[in-house]
Amino acid sequence: MTITHAQSAPLVAVVGATGLQGGSVIKALAESDKLYRIRGFTRDATKAAAEALKKQGVEVVAVNLVVENREEVYKAFVGADYVFLVTNYWEHVNQAREISEGKLLIDAAKAAGAKGIIWSGLVPVRQISGGKYSKVLHFDSKAQVADYGRASSVPFVDVQAGFYATNFVGPFPLLAKQPDGTYALPWAARPSTVVPVIDIEHDYGLFVRRVLEAPVFPDGQTVYTASEDISAEDMARQIAEITSQKVVFKQITPEDAAQKFIADGFPSAAATDAVEGFLFFDEFGYYGGKPSASSEGLARPTRTFAEFVKSADWSKVFV
Known part of the structure; x- marks a missing residue:
């Protein structure tokens, strides 16, 4: 100290x-x-x-x-x-x-x-x-x-x-539970989109x-x-492997993404902000x-995404 x-x-x-x-x-x-x-x-x-x-x-x-x-x-x-x-x-x-x-x-x-x-x-x-x-x-x-x-x-x-890793376990978790009980990472971006988490x-x-x-x-x-540059698809895969939950990446339309954000409690303008952000990440990269x-x-070394996943509390996400 x-x-x-x-x-x-x-x-x-x-x-x-x-x-x-x-x-x-x-x-x-x-x-x-x-x-x-x-x-x-x-x-x-x-x-x-x-x-x-x-x-x-x-x-x-x-x-x-x-x-x-x-x-x-x-x-x-x-x-x-x-x-x-x-x-x-x-x-x-x-x-x-x-x-x-x-x-x-x-x-x-x-x-x-x-x-x-x-x-x-x-x-x-x-x-x-x-x-x-x-x-x-x-x-x-x-x-x-x-x-x-x-x-x-x-x-x-x-x-x-960079893109907050804590977004995955925050008040508006990015994962969405599917009707069959599995989970998806639904983004208006391609699975190969790389973000600096x-x-x-x-x-x-x-x-x-x-x-x-x-x-x-x-x-x-x-x-x-x-902490690490990683694709959306790899994030979903690592979450699945480490938590032993069924998690997959799911590319969705901008319209569906906006509806999800609004359903999660985002104001309309904030939902549009978030959706256009993901489209920008996909086309130009998070840092342009x-x-x-x-x-x-x-x-000291930065944490990998896998290390974050291991350390995070997922109890409010996988319910």
């Missing part, structure tokens, strides 16, 4: 400290042999995850990172040497809000005199697809914020998150740590993270044709 309160150590401010990405960043920095002061932001500093961070030595700050709370947001970043910034589109499903809040975070970091900004972005789908896929809003909004960050004059690195809690923070511990902060770099980042120089 290397979290410290010594003023000689750099102060890293982490947005979403009790969430998947921010939590992974704190975990990776805490494992380092370098000393860090860490300030973690959360809306509720009394919840169990926040209390656990306090016990590790993290300075936990309760703040609502919204435009209406601009003054308090600016105060929260004061003294930060480096910042990790992330927004959660799925919390409100509002592109304009995500863009405005992302820009607010960058402005606050700049006002605080931060030496470097690390932003959790995604590729500009509309631009890469020539307008063919114009409704993958949560990708395009993060890409717009990244453009704003690069123009901020503060050293800026975009560390993009990442065990977000275990691995994402490693890439952020590598940026912070580079000999020189790599201003302008974009890091396309992945850019290769996933090398794991060279990471503090």
